Amino acid sequence: MATNRTFTMIKPDAVQENHIGGILSMIEAGGFRIVELQKINLSAERAGQFYAVHAERPFYNDLVKYMSSGPIVAAILEKDNAVADFRALIGATNPANAEEGTIRKKYAKSIEANAVHGSDSDENAQIEGDFFFGNK
């Protein structure tokens, strides 16, 4: 399979608790190449745009508040089968269901403060990467 890309964010709680290095180490050890990397503060407006697909969900307002509560780290990652392999590396959205050895098992605190985001399709990986890094 051709090398392709996914997009990730390290979320505010994980940044606040000094887990950027630990999480990036797990990502690199998992065979991913970091091709773009940026630490940035999201305004509530930008966080709302990023998660617009969830606008009707009951957790949306809290999610926007949380994602704009402190800096995040955005990155584009490259690996064969990147989207699926990265979702396997991060584990289930709810850390209570995350498998041993996954990033969320190690670092997530709750279903909201779940340490990392990972794109769910090649199409969204492109859209989400462009949201932070433009068309490169």
Ligand SMILES: Nc1ncnc2c1ncn2[C@@H]1O[C@@H]2COP(=O)(O)O[C@H]2[C@H]1O
């Ligand atoms: N009940 C929920 N189901 C799914 N996602 C949730 C829920 N509550 C909060 N969230 C947050 O919404 C985010 C949407 O996609 P993420 O994979 O970034 O991770 C999710 C969580 O941070």
